[in-house]
Amino acid sequence: MFLFGAAFSIGAAFPIGAASQARAENPIEAISACLGPYGYDADAEDPHRCIGIIAQPCLDAPEGGATLSMTQCIGKETKAWDAILNRDYRALLERLDEGQTQSLNDAQRAWVTLREEDCAFAHEFVRGSLSSVLAAECFQNRTADRVLALRGYINFLEW
Numbered sequence: 001m002f003l004f005g006a007a008f009s010i011g012a013a014f015p016i017g018a019a020s021q022a023r024a025e026n027p028i029e030a031i032s033a034c035l036g037p038y039g040y041d042a043d044a045e046d047p048h049r050c051i052g053i054i055a056q057p058c059l060d061a062p063e064g065g066a067t068l069s070m071t072q073c074i075g076k077e078t079k080a081w082d083a084i085l086n087r088d089y090r091a092l093l094e095r096l097d098e099g100q101t102q103s104l105n106d107a108q109r110a111w112v113t114l115r116e117e118d119c120a121f122a123h124e125f126v127r128g129s130l131s132s133v134l135a136a137e138c139f140q141n142r143t144a145d146r147v148l149a150l151r152g153y154i155n156f157l158e159w
Contacts, residue, residue: 067133078139095154
């Protein structure tokens with residue numbers, strides 16, 4: 001279970017082993033596969049279940065308990081979510097008219113500022129050795145949430 005923020009543990013759902021190794025080798029593909037294709041699917045599982053599928057097995061490993069290891073585990077997943085965010089942002093832009101594009105660009109800039117400030121507060125809030133872990137988790141969760149929001153727009157357009 002994540003130290004802060006996440007209200008669930010995926011460790012039992014994704015045991016360490018071959019599947020975890022495959023996720024660790026290509027986190028972008030693993031998260032993308034978990035999210036599934038664009039489009040509306042009434043039977044789709046909650047996409048929030050995909051948050052942590054890379055970091056959690058790493059955190060659950062014996063060496064995952066050290067502060068540096070924790071930030072590295074979370075950082076690896078955040079990097080993948082950020083790549084997916086950029087891909088999905090471009091995919092959404094391709095579907096918008098000029099006015100919508102400007103509005104999305106404005107919203108994205110505001111979101112980046114919010115994420116930066118929110119996670120800076122998370123870092124300042126703890127003021128100890130775990131401050132970097134809390135900030136890393138904040139970046140991961142905010143980035144994943146933004147991906148899910150952008151995908152929601154794409155899914156609506158694909159519906």
